[in-house]
Amino acid sequence: MPLVLLPGRASASPVWADNLPSLLTIGDVYTVDLLGEPGMSIQDRPITGDDDQAAWLHQVLEALPEEAFHLVGLSIGGWTAANLALHQPGRIETLTLIDPVYVFDDMPWRTIARSLPASLSWLPKSWRDSFNSYTAGGAPVEDVPVAHMIEAGMKHYSLKLPQPVRICEDRLATLDMPVLAILAGRSVMHDAQTAARTAERALPVGTVHTYKDASHAISGEYPERIAKDIAAFTAAHRATTPEN
Template identity: 45%
Template sequence: MSGIVRPNIGAEFRRQRLGHFRDAQAYARYRRIYDRAMTGLPAPDAIQDVPTGFGTVRVHRFGTDGADARTPLLLLPGRTASTPMWAPNLTGLRASGRVVYAIDLLGEPGLSVQSRPFASAADHGVWLAELLTGLRLDRTHLLGVSIGGWTAFRLAMHAPDKVASLNLLDPACLFGRITWKAVAVSLGAFGPLPEPWRRRLLSWISGGADISGDEPVAALISAGMRDFTAFLPPPTYPADEEVAAVGVPTLAVIAGRSIIHHPARAAERARRLLAQGVVELWPDASHSLNGEFPERVATRVLAFIERLDADDALRH
């Protein structure tokens, strides 16, 4: 267990433009919900708070360092979701014995603590590279959903040598531009709306998924939206030449029922531009595909990264 890192709480962090919880009561409420949601995951083998130039990142490690020579897998959650969102996926992803790391994104609701404001979207690639250095990981497979997929791609743009592969589940603002529907959900979810309305909007973006108060991850996302203030630069939509310049092996899964972009157009752009891309359009999936199809996600991702590891071993 790492040492205690004080969360950002109160108006002083608003003036510094750092992500923070509104007050002590808001943090205590969020932390209770976070801890409850974490009980849905396997017990982590280690918990670390890793310093970077933009703040301290909460990392949960599943598996024992040194016990598996294969390249580890790092999980990046969607916006406001944090580590507990991987509850449906971790058992499947750990089935082969590979070490898996899960993190809370800097500047988002969770247990990572931002200490320096972001100047631009490019800073997300910088802090993530610093995190991998702090974890002493030379190369890592990355699995990101939604904005987590976008963040993973920023790392590949900034430090491709650190990325063994990208596994992107309906990444936001990467292969397709954000739609007006997603903007409406975002504005409504973060605005001063009654809780039932906020949950209805969240259900809309997740294709009608259960967002009742009894569902721990949905409750956590809602609490983060209510109790946490973020100062994040808008995710920059990469130009064609920027996407094409990333030569990292990439599995991109586009959800056919997603409302964050036009799925068919996003899939077409990914196929056209990714230098080493495998692009799949899952017509029956919504933006919440990691929760809808956990076994399918684990099977597909593990098949992709294990083939890459085998090819790499043959080359060496």
């Protein structure tokens, strides 16, 4: 079964550039730009809530030739993947959530406060670079192509999406497919220890890995390790299916 990759906020498929070589050793890969975000997906009607977010992604999976997929979401893409699993899980074989936001913990107020100036397109580029560096553990971003893409999306694209709703533990407990949570120990999007405890407590069929030294830019920092963990996770799941 192929992997379907969902990127984070204000980014698109190129955010997976460092991951694709290792992920393609697992199997075929689809990348999907989130609807309502910068990228190649074109929104033609309003998205008003969680149901709409699940509906468009379900339609994408229905349009693909395979019957089921390993769904992988990064950051807000992780929330989008989990939201689909809660509303229309039929085509999801496994779910991998890479440092997802609003899934296992709330976003800290400090991060929310720092994100507000970065969302104002008329402020200098340095403000957006500063926020992107903050999410990447303080790493410089001025000469990083993916960071340039994200900054351009923040400046030139106007989001018209509802605020994601934090997924509560009772709802996480209804997920009956295997879930792999890969968390960044230095993430500014949640408290990693709190998120790990929530995932371990709430997920009925969950595997939780915390990369101690990773920032929220975890996908670019640890591409081979992520691929290795996804490969082991999906292989273990295949080993437990009745037809195998």
